[in-house]
Amino acid sequence: AQSVTQPDIHITVSEGASLELRCNYSYGATPYLFWYVQSPGQGLQLLLKYFSGDTLVQGIKGFEAEFKRSQSSFNLRKPSVHWSDAAEYFCAVGGPAGDYKLSFGAGTTVTVRA
Amino acid sequence: NAGVTQTPKFQVLKTGQSMTLQCAQDMNHNSMYWYRQDPGMGLRLIYYSASEGTTDKGEVPNGYNVSRLNKREFSLRLESAAPSQTSVYFCASSDPGNEQYFGPGTRLTVT
Numbered sequence: 001a002q003s004v005t006q007p008d009i010h011i012t013v014s015e016g017a018s019l020e021l022r023c024n025y026s027y028g029a030t031p032y033l034f035w036y037v038q039s040p041g042q043g044l045q046l047l048l049k050y051f052s053g054d055t056l057v058q059g060i061k062g063f064e065a066e067f068k069r070s071q072s073s074f075n076l077r078k079p080s081v082h083w084s085d086a087a088e089y090f091c092a093v094g095g096p097a098g099d100y101k102l103s104f105g106a107g108t109t110v111t112v113r114a
Numbered sequence: 115n116a117g118v119t120q121t122p123k124f125q126v127l128k129t130g131q132s133m134t135l136q137c138a139q140d141m142n143h144n145s146m147y148w149y150r151q152d153p154g155m156g157l158r159l160i161y162y163s164a165s166e167g168t169t170d171k172g173e174v175p176n177g178y179n180v181s182r183l184n185k186r187e188f189s190l191r192l193e194s195a196a197p198s199q200t201s202v203y204f205c206a207s208s209d210p211g212n213e214q215y216f217g218p219g220t221r222l223t224v225t
Contacts, residue, residue, distance in 0.1 A: 009154070032211070036216075042218065043118075043216040043217055043218045044157075044204070044216040090157065096211065099170075100145065100211055101147075101159060101172065102147075102214060104149075106155055107154075107156050
């Protein structure tokens with residue numbers, strides 16, 4: 001069975017500071033990994049994805065994530081946070097072994113203070 | 115391009131009432147999905163349709179039915195609503211092996 005754990009429910013960060021969101025997954029083969037962002041009252045928007053190849057993935061809005069197979073992790077990072085990055089972030093895992101269905105983590109809410 | 119559209123945006127039902135949530139996509143995707151989102155639980159898959167003409171249960175299918183009307187449309191029906199079905203419902207679409215695109219959601223309250 002596939003699953004995702006996001007250990008941090010809520011993170012507060014100062015504007016301009018760096019941000020790292022943790023994601024650990026369980027999957028029986030090479031996973032497809034995703035990070036989505038959800039602003040209040042909105043749907044989910046894809047930030048970045050990993051299917052194969054380079055383990056450091058660049059996404060939109062200045063985000064990047066690193067796939068570490070040995071740690072079953074896919075952590076999301078941003079060097080300098082902007083107030084508009086306040087949102088909820090979801091990590092998801094899927095792949096051909098699971099008919100490409102996605103399993104989502106419970107989400108991490110990011111608050112940005114001035 | 116509208117992407118994935120959902121109707122209605124908001125709905126209030128009484129216990130035992132029925133309703134259908136509509137979803138349509140204009141990206142010619144083969145696969146479509148219905149999720150529910152509850153606080154602290156992320157998104158949970160209710161039903162999905164890997165291709166036109168097929169539907170399968172996800173993680174939380176009880177109390178729901180779906181219809182893949184054609185390649186564009188995938189509806190979710192609550193036959194007898196219960197307060198436990200109060201949630202935000204998202205429809206998504208994708209091609210197999212690619213990212214899913216999400217609609218704006220339907221906020222449902224069952225009293």
